[in-house]
Amino acid sequence: MDSAEDLNYPQILFQYNHGFFFSKTMFTACELGVFDLLLESEEPLSSDVIAGRLGTSTTGMERLLDTCVGLKLLRVELNSEGVFYRNTELSNLYLAKASPKSLYHNMMYYSKTVYLCWHYLTDAVREGKNQYERAFGISSKDLFGAVYRSEEEMIKFMYGLNEIWSICGRDVIAAFDLSPFTHIYDLGGCAGGLAQECISLYPNSTVTIYDLPKVAQVAKERFIPPEEHRIMFHEGDFFKDPVPEADLYILARILHDWPDDKCMHLLEKIHKVCKPGGGVLVVETLLNEDKSGPLDTQVYSLNMLVQAEGKEKTSTEYSNLLRAAGFKEVQVKKTGKLYDVILGRK
Ligand code: SAM
Incomplete structure (x- = not known):
């Protein structure tokens, strides 16, 4: 950066400028079912056939497919009969709905919800608060009341x-014994x-999912097989209702949602009921100590501004919160993936 060459032709700025073109192209191909159709078809298809099967215009589909080729989400083949498209391995694995590692719902959440909040990033920076009111016309006084503004939104x-854990859940759970x-x-x-992931790696453990009542109910009905007796459910509000005694409390992507005073309140409450020798496992993406990166974590922190009440933190900031709440041995493990882990022991 900043070499004479960069300044004469600011390639990096064009890349940033086009960043949302790239994500919207991928989201649209997911939403229209391009990757699902190509996974099912098992043979490359022409843009006419894809447009016909997915009920779109041919002119639009042709350009969408070509851009997906540029993004390495599709491969194009030219032969005497015409131009044909097939999925890359990346799309088969992560973008087709039928794949066990599919990120389809994650993409749709970004496309339909996160993207709309980011439209108001300037307002979020000016005001220092999330943008549910502008984006969706609803108050965010009760943050998760706004996040779960309809049953459909909650399920989305x-x-x-949830899909993220099929990709990096194992690394997080295996970071400590x-x-x-x-x-x-x-x-x-x-x-x-x-x-x-936890019961799969530690078959002798039981895990109770503690969440707001409607979330716990949907998790039970739709996500956890009824025969899985090692996973239980507890309906409650962790700020207002009692938290039962346990050996370990997992807080995955929880502390980043809330301001420090609320994080402290929750951690102190956990510390009180945690069994001696027990602990708390914080799963978050960690900023470098000088906040100079990683870029993904920096943008996630801006995302917390437009969508929540908290921010991403450094490992020292999390460790200080855990120590202030009474946890003694605090260890940090970087997984090299999106999420890192901090274990505090009582
Ligand atoms: N831990 C999950 C993960 O990493 O996939 C979910 C993280 S999500 C950002 C925050 C979770 O906290 C949601 O499931 C939400 O319903 C739950 N939650 C928010 N406020 C809560 C409260 N007061 N009591 C219990 N659960 C709450």
């Missing part, structure tokens, strides 16, 4: 967040993706 959120902790509460455990 649950699917969208959690086998001594058999009685685990996943506070704000949502759809239970992390709880499932």
